Amino acid sequence: MKSLKASGHQLANVDVQLQSLQSEVADTLQLPLFHQKLQAAGLFPLSIVEPSVFQVNLGKMCNQVCRHCHVDAGPDRKEIMTRETMQACLNALAQTDIQTVDLTGGAPEMNPDFRWFVEEVRKLGRKVMVRCNLTIIVANPKYHDLPEFFRLHEVEVVSSLPFYNADKTDRQRGKGVFEDSVRALRMLNAVGYGQPDSGLLLNLVYNPNGAFLPGSQESLKRQFKRVLQDEFSIQFNDLYAITNVPISRFLDYLISSGNYDGYMEKLVNAFNPVAAAGVMCRNTLSISWDGFIYDCDFNQMLDLKVASPVQHVNNFDLNALNQRSVVINQHCYGCTAGAGSSCGGTTA
Amino acid sequence: MQTYYNPEDLKKFGNISEFQKELADKFFSYYSSVFAEGALTAREKSLIALAVSHTVQCPYCIDAYTSDTLEKGCSEAEMMEAVHVAAAIRGGASLVHGVQMMNKAKELSM
Numbered sequence: 001m002k003s004l005k006a007s008g009h010q011l012a013n014v015d016v017q018l019q020s021l022q023s024e025v026a027d028t029l030q031l032p033l034f035h036q037k038l039q040a041a042g043l044f045p046l047s048i049v050e051p052s053v054f055q056v057n058l059g060k061m062c063n064q065v066c067r068h069c070h071v072d073a074g075p076d077r078k079e080i081m082t083r084e085t086m087q088a089c090l091n092a093l094a095q096t097d098i099q100t101v102d103l104t105g106g107a108p109e110m111n112p113d114f115r116w117f118v119e120e121v122r123k124l125g126r127k128v129m130v131r132c133n134l135t136i137i138v139a140n141p142k143y144h145d146l147p148e149f150f151r152l153h154e155v156e157v158v159s160s161l162p163f164y165n166a167d168k169t170d171r172q173r174g175k176g177v178f179e180d181s182v183r184a185l186r187m188l189n190a191v192g193y194g195q196p197d198s199g200l201l202l203n204l205v206y207n208p209n210g211a212f213l214p215g216s217q218e219s220l221k222r223q224f225k226r227v228l229q230d231e232f233s234i235q236f237n238d239l240y241a242i243t244n245v246p247i248s249r250f251l252d253y254l255i256s257s258g259n260y261d262g263y264m265e266k267l268v269n270a271f272n273p274v275a276a277a278g279v280m281c282r283n284t285l286s287i288s289w290d291g292f293i294y295d296c297d298f299n300q301m302l303d304l305k306v307a308s309p310v311q312h313v314n315n316f317d318l319n320a321l322n323q324r325s326v327v328i329n330q331h332c333y334g335c336t337a338g339a340g341s342s343c344g345g346t347t348a
Numbered sequence: 349m350q351t352y353y354n355p356e357d358l359k360k361f362g363n364i365s366e367f368q369k370e371l372a373d374k375f376f377s378y379y380s381s382v383f384a385e386g387a388l389t390a391r392e393k394s395l396i397a398l399a400v401s402h403t404v405q406c407p408y409c410i411d412a413y414t415s416d417t418l419e420k421g422c423s424e425a426e427m428m429e430a431v432h433v434a435a436a437i438r439g440g441a442s443l444v445h446g447v448q449m450m451n452k453a454k455e456l457s458m
């Protein structure tokens with residue numbers, strides 16, 4: 001499977017995505033636009049608080065081509081962060097007290113400067129989280145020691161595993177992904193990840209395998225814990241239930257499967273003001289592979305840069321950035337439905 | 349095309365209160381208590397509801413509890429096994445009456 005971009009798909013164009021979402025909500029469904037919902041909840045414009053997460057997207061390159069990927073990542077994507085831009089991120093970070101650096105991609109580990117960057121962030125005394133797709137660990141011998149590298153730098157590992165069986169996981173993430181993920185999880189467990197009292201956190205991310213919302217995070221976690229332990233002897237710490245945001249390849253899936261109307265209607269009708277108040281963009285800075293600054297990784301993929309005169313790490317200025325409000329659009333309904341959704345799971 | 353069942357009607361379920369509010373309110377409040385976490389988990393209750401939906405053959409309930417069991421993280425195998433439980437009970441309920449048939453046949457026969 002190719003990325004939308006490599007296959008010349010019209011949804012690779014972010015303007016087409018934004019336009020489609022706007023007309024879907026306002027014209028087709030005749031439902032309120034996101035800013036109107038925020039307004040009614042007394043949350044517009046969406047203000048920010050002091051950032052506590054510095055999320056860096058190290059590039060769109062990935063060893064997988066998941067059907068729901070909001071990054072449109074894959075082996076055919078070559079956009080990755082250079083060491084120079086990483087250095088600019090480090091300089092920016094050093095000007096702040098932000099304690100958590102969240103590394104994402106693509107598969108961030110495929111960036112040749114990934115390990116250097118982790119080491120430099122650790123030298124600044126900040127905590128590193130990596131969004132590891134698991135299969136990268138077993139994809140090539142040069143990645144087999146990643147668990148050991150993560151352990152050495154006390155990196156928190158956050159990994160997608162959309163289901164506790166092969167059938168559903170592979171339908172979303174590709175053939176053989178579940179089996180490889182299980183191997184990788186065992187390797188992480190072997191160096192101490194997910195083990196009681198090791199202090200090495202291994203958190204899993206669940207996202208629905210189609211056009212429906214995630215159920216109770218607690219109940220899903222119980223189910224995952226039971227099956228992964230009983231059937232695969234795998235341990236993990238927490239499970240984050242994440243809602244699929246209707247952009248990029250998931251948007252393509254919704255449209256081509258005839259689920260677009262139903263899904264958007266579900267999202268809008270499940271708008272929860274408490275979840276809206278807790279959205280992650282309020283305390284996150286998200287940096288793209290080419291150094292631009294966004295409110296979140298979704299906005300990054302839609303090229304909706306921060307509403308600030310400072311839009312690039314090269315001229316980073318936290319005081320100026322702290323004056324902004326969040327740039328929102330119709331995809332934001334994905335973060336505010338039901339119990340809410342963020343990179344750390346539910347928000348309400 | 350006109351049909352007796354319209355998927356859009358499921359969303360209007362709450363409108364039954366238009367004609368009789370008090371009983372509808374009582375029903376919906378009872379309904380949400382029934383499906384809350386209890387001695388059975390909400391997940392288990394959802395699978396039971398899916399099975400019962402097939403027994404009463406209500407297309408609204410089948411749609412609703414297919415979505416609900418998916419949301420609650422049930423596997424497709426679990427969902428189909430729940431339907432088989434419904435089918436087994438229905439089939440068994442027919443077949444067990446075969447004993448009555450046999451009794452009567454024996455009573456009437458030499």
Ligand code: SF4
Nearest residue numbers: 062064066069106133
């Ligand atoms: S969802 Fe993650 S693992 Fe899958 S293609 Fe996208 S970036 Fe890669």
Ligand code: SF4
Nearest residue numbers: 279281296298332335
């Ligand atoms: S999509 Fe981004 S900007 Fe919109 S609510 Fe979610 S986190 Fe905030």
